[in-house]
Amino acid sequence: MVELPDDTKRDRTSVELFAGGGGLAMAVHRAGFRPLLFNEFNARACETLEANAKRTLGGDGIRRTEAVDPQPPAAGEPAPLFPLDVTKLNLSAFEGQVDVLAGGPPCQPFSAGGVAKGDEDKRNMFPAMFQAIRQMRPKAVICENVRGLLRPSFKEYFTYIQRELALPFESRNPKDIWQDHNRKLAGILGDAIDLPDGDENPDHYRVKLFPVNAADYGVPQVRNRIVMVAFRADLPIDSDKFYEIYSARQFSEESLLLSMVDDDGEYWQRHPKVPSHVRDRVRARIPKDVRALKGEEELPAWRTLRDAVQGYGTGSKLPALPEVDLGLLDRKTEQAADIGITDHIGWPDARIYKGHTPNEMDRPAKTVKAGVHGVPGGESVVLLDKLAPGSKPGEDATYQHRYMTVRETARVMTFPDEWQGSGPRGEKMRQLGNAVPVALGEFFARAVADTLDKAGQ
Incomplete structure (x- = not known):
């Protein structure tokens, strides 16, 4: 596992676009960056x-401003929050003061769960990211988006996005279609996407693409995404080396399976109250050849939904969330108030049917999505340990189920328990589904900070 520093050496600064509920913003702040906007x-x-500014985004807080020409705050001053159309924002006053620009442009144009219009979709905000780069000239850029950008139907356009990130100052004429601009950029770069060796132009960026599964980075969720990291070409940074180091997965599915293949395995020692019929069901699904890997557990095990609920994350142990009372689902009753945790509230009418399969406690959760009420495809339904009335242990056993609570979902996204979402349940779930898991974002933000440090930047 790559060792990252506990803190960074400099007063690093960041700007966050499309901040949503604050997942990536939290991650960047935890990596030692002071938010400027x-x-x-x-x-x-x-x-x-x-609501979360002082708890999770930095002690200096946030202040709203509709000024389209904001000024960067001094240390100790609250960071401005611009709540309007990002395309109206002029960040020229921030030029030369930003270490990292971070953001996840709205992904609906490219998501398998969206309309998938791509460049034609007015929600495509990649052009706004490139505008911000031209205005601020940050040392580095971190950009997260859906894996749908790698689909064959988007391949040409995604290549264009990477070329734009490499050459952001070669701005597009508003009258040109993107294909024309792509040909112009390709004429500069050739058939490649990377800059040629020796290019130290401060208007250019070296771009690296990381297709990731968040579970491989300690997130208790299977969440396939892409992370793009770009460094300004005039900085003495070996981007190929950066990719070589930080593209390696940090957690392992094989280690998880090995930890539960035996009844006295490490996983079951961590969760001793799991009923034997649940253990038997889980172990029966483990590939028989996994035992051949015994002794080769080089990486920590994937984290599961049960780990998240019981408070076993990648850091210090959290309080276990209490069991949700299925008799209180219609009452919307807080069920963790006694331990100071909010949003652990049941929700009625969860269903399982073909194509709507639930989460299982002893696997990483399914991808948290931001669909209707946050529950498309069964992603927010969880299978419980209790057998359904009349069912008996065995291959055909059926189990009780319910919707996941907002707090359970936040833990699956590696949000801290002090995070408070605003709005009704569906809105909180939407914010979580649109977010970057904090642990995933923090890994790449710390990697960027460490790399800048080593480069004397």
Whole structure:
């Protein structure tokens, strides 16, 4: 596992666009970056950012401003939050003061769960990212998005996005279609996407693409995404070496399976109260050849939904969330108030049917999505340890189920328990589904900070 520093050496600064509920912003702050500005258009998400500013985004807080020409705050001053259309924002005053620009442009144009119009979709905000780069000239850029950008139907356009990130100052004429601009950029770069060796132009960026599964980075969730990291070409940074080091997965599915293949395995020692019929069901699904890997557990095990609920994350142990009372689902009753945790509230009418399969406690959760009420495809339904009435242990056993609570979902996204979402349940779930898991974002933010340190930047 790559060892990252506990803290960074300099007073690093960041700007966060499309901040949403604050996942990537939290991650960047934890990696040692002081926020200079946040941007978010959604009203509820802005309320969430304000509510959580001092707890999770930096002790200096946030102040709303509709000034289209904001000024960077001094250390100790609250960071401005611009709640309007990002395309109206002029960040020229931040030029030369930003270490990292971070953001996840809205992914609906490219998501398998969206309309998938790509460049034609007015929600495509990649052009706004490139505009911010031209205005601020940050040392590094971290950009997260859906794996759908790698689909064959988007291949040409995604290549264009990477070329734009490499050459952001070669701005596109508003009258040109993107294909024309792509040909112009290709004429500069050739058939490649990377800059040629020796290019130290401060208007250029060296781009590295990381297709990731968040479970491989300690997130208790299977979440396939892409992370793009770009460094300004005039900085003495070996981007190929950066990719070689930080593309390696940090957690392992094989280690998880090995930890539970035996009844006295490490996983079951961590969760001793799991009924034997549940252990038997889980172990029966482990590939028989996994025992051949015994003794080769080089990486920590994937984290599971049960780990998240019981408070076993990648850091210090959290309080276990209490069992949700299935008799209180219609009452919307807080069920963790006695331990100071909010949003652990049941929700009625969860269903399982073909194509709507639930999460299982002893696997990483399915991808948290931001669909209707946050529950498309069964992603927010969880299978419990209790047998359904009349069912008996065995291969055909059926189990009780319910919707995951907001707090359980936040833990699956590696949000801290002090995070408070604004709005009704569906809105909180939408914010979580649109977010970057904090642990995933922090890994790459710390990698960027460490790399800048080693480069004397």
